[in-house]
Every structure is written in C-alpha cells, then in structure tokens.
Amino acid sequence: MPNKVVHFKSIGPVTFSRNRRSKNIKISVKPDKSVLVSFPFFISEDEVLAFLTRNEDWISRQQKKADAGRTPYDTGSTIKTKLHTLEMHHGETGKVETDGKMIKIFAADFNTEEARFLLEDILTQIYRFEARKLLPARLQELAREHGFRYGKVSIRNNKRNWGSCSSRNNISLNLHMMKLPDELIDYILLHELVHTEIKNHGPLFWEKLDKHTNYRARELSGQVKKYSTYIL
Missing domain, CATH: 3.30.2010.10 (Metalloproteases ("zincins"), catalytic domain)
Incomplete structure (x- = not known):
C-alpha cells in the first residue's frame, strides 16, 4: 500500500506508513522537520490521527530542536564529504560549478528555503554517489x-x-x-x-x-x- 500524506496546520505534512513489522504507532521527526508515522495494519487511520493530535506539542518541540541543530551555511562555508568538497559562493541561486571533486554552489542568500533545498538535494546526490x-x-x-x-x-x-x-x-x-x-x-x-x-x-x-x-x-x-x- 502506498504511503499517504496528511497535512497538519501546526506541524506540516505527515507521511502515513503502514508497516507489517510494527506493533504500535511510532512517530519520527527527521532533521529536515518532516514527520513520518508508521503503524500496524490492524490500527485505523482515525486512531493514528487521534494519536498525532495528542502528540502535536511533542512533535513541534522536536521540529524546533531539528531547526536548532541544523548547521547554518553562508557564503564562504565549506562542507567536506568522504570524496568531495563543497564551497558556498554568493551569486545566482541555483548555479552550480563542478571541477572534479570540488563543487561550488551559488546562492544570493543561503538562509532561504530555496537555497537550503538546493544544498540538501546536491548533498543527497553526492552521498548517493559516494555510498555506491x-x-x-x-x-x-x-x-x-x-x-x-x-x-x-x-x-x-x-x-x-x-x-x-x-x-x-x-x-x-x-x-x-x-x-x-x-x-x-x-x-x-x-x-x-x-x-x-x-x-x-x-x-x-x-x-x-x-x-x-x-x-x-x-x-x-x-x-x-x-x-x-x-x-x-
């Protein structure tokens, strides 16, 4: 069964995932503040919604922790992975230059959602390449x-x-x-x-x-x- 996404006003989108291995409802808050709730097949979605509603405050607190723990990047910042080096440069948001293991990422402001999503997407591609x-x-x-x-x-x-x-x-x-x-x-x-x-x-x-x-x-x-x- 495909996952279902339900939007909560206070915590944003929540991905519902039925899991045959689950014995109870489990909520996970990811570093990007996204929320995943996994639950057994014998539990109804109404029960899951009620569980989420009871725990909205807890989820919000964890999302704030994720925000606080997120590394701030700005022009001049450098990220070193196992095989690559990423440099943050001021410029047109979305522009990327590569030179072997050196990757230059440009943004007018690295604190915007657009720039963060760009950086996260590039990092995911790099981690996938390095993992393989x-x-x-x-x-x-x-x-x-x-x-x-x-x-x-x-x-x-x-x-x-x-x-x-x-x-x-x-x-x-x-x-x-x-x-x-x-x-x-x-x-x-x-x-x-x-x-x-x-x-x-x-x-x-x-x-x-x-x-x-x-x-x-x-x-x-x-x-x-x-x-x-x-x-x-």
Missing part, C-alpha cells in the same frame, strides 16, 4: 575478514533505518551513512552482516556482534543513535 562507490566494497572487505556471506547490495535514501538485511540475505544500506565517521559505518555494516546469520536482536545477536566489534557493540550502537532522528 564506497559501501559495497567495504562491505565485501568486512565480510571476507569476518567470514560472512550475503546476497545483493542496494543503496537507498532511507528515512527509517541505517540498513537492513532481508530473509534472503540481501543487504540494503542508507546513503546517509556517508555522514558518519568510518568507525560507525563499519559498525553498521557488521551489524547487517551478523543479521545474515541471526535475524533478530536477541542475546545471541549481540554476543556475535560484540565478537566482531572488539566487544564494543553497545558502545558503538549508542554512538550511532546520536546521529539518528527524534522518535516517539
């Missing part, structure tokens, strides 16, 4: 080193998780992993590789993941959560 170039190779390297086997690898612009492993051991990775330090990228890759053998998050899963992360699984998991979005 770097993540499958690193996954293969770690699998060989730790003795795992897996199926296909896909890169997605996922708003719900960092990665997943299917019943056929196909691994899906989030392109936004490219924002993370290398150590945490490796942790997520190992997390999904362990899922090729253990499909749950029970004690045996964490014991095995601990073994492959030098007994730092819980520590690294906590660090990854600091990069995650606000979830109710």
Whole structure:
C-alpha cells in the first residue's frame, strides 16, 4: 500500500506508513522537520490521527530542536564529504560549478528555503554517489575478514533505518551513512552482516556482534543513535 500524506496546520505534512513489522504507532521527526508515522495494519487511520493530535506539542518541540541543530551555511562555508568538497559562493541561486571533486554552489542568500533545498538535494546526490562507490566494497572487505556471506547490495535514501538485511540475505544500506565517521559505518555494516546469520536482536545477536566489534557493540550502537532522528 502506498504511503499517504496528511497535512497538519501546526506541524506540516505527515507521511502515513503502514508497516507489517510494527506493533504500535511510532512517530519520527527527521532533521529536515518532516514527520513520518508508521503503524500496524490492524490500527485505523482515525486512531493514528487521534494519536498525532495528542502528540502535536511533542512533535513541534522536536521540529524546533531539528531547526536548532541544523548547521547554518553562508557564503564562504565549506562542507567536506568522504570524496568531495563543497564551497558556498554568493551569486545566482541555483548555479552550480563542478571541477572534479570540488563543487561550488551559488546562492544570493543561503538562509532561504530555496537555497537550503538546493544544498540538501546536491548533498543527497553526492552521498548517493559516494555510498555506491564506497559501501559495497567495504562491505565485501568486512565480510571476507569476518567470514560472512550475503546476497545483493542496494543503496537507498532511507528515512527509517541505517540498513537492513532481508530473509534472503540481501543487504540494503542508507546513503546517509556517508555522514558518519568510518568507525560507525563499519559498525553498521557488521551489524547487517551478523543479521545474515541471526535475524533478530536477541542475546545471541549481540554476543556475535560484540565478537566482531572488539566487544564494543553497545558502545558503538549508542554512538550511532546520536546521529539518528527524534522518535516517539
């Protein structure tokens, strides 16, 4: 079933997503302030609307936190990704110049919504390119080193998780992993590789993941959560 978008006056558009794995209603507020609500098939949309209404104040607070945590960019700012450098320049909004790994982005005012959307779109394209170039190779390297086997690898612009492993051991990775330090990228890759053998998050899963992360699984998991979005 396709996702449905419902507009709330106070919090903006909310994406409704039925999820067969969900056991209850969960609200996620993303760094761009967008809202996703996932819920089981047995819960009606009216119940979801009522749940959202009860939690509008909480959602608004998280959106304000997302605003406060958003890095301000202006002319002269620089963003360094794994393989590229982005420079902010004053000029005609929407103009982009590329020279190998150097990308120049122009805007009359980087604080406008138009400029922010432009920057976010370009960053997403860069992260997708870098993820496709770097993540499958690193996954293969770690699998060989730790003795795992897996199926296909896909890169997605996922708003719900960092990665997943299917019943056929196909691994899906989030392109936004490219924002993370290398150590945490490796942790997520190992997390999904362990899922090729253990499909749950029970004690045996964490014991095995601990073994492959030098007994730092819980520590690294906590660090990854600091990069995650606000979830109710």
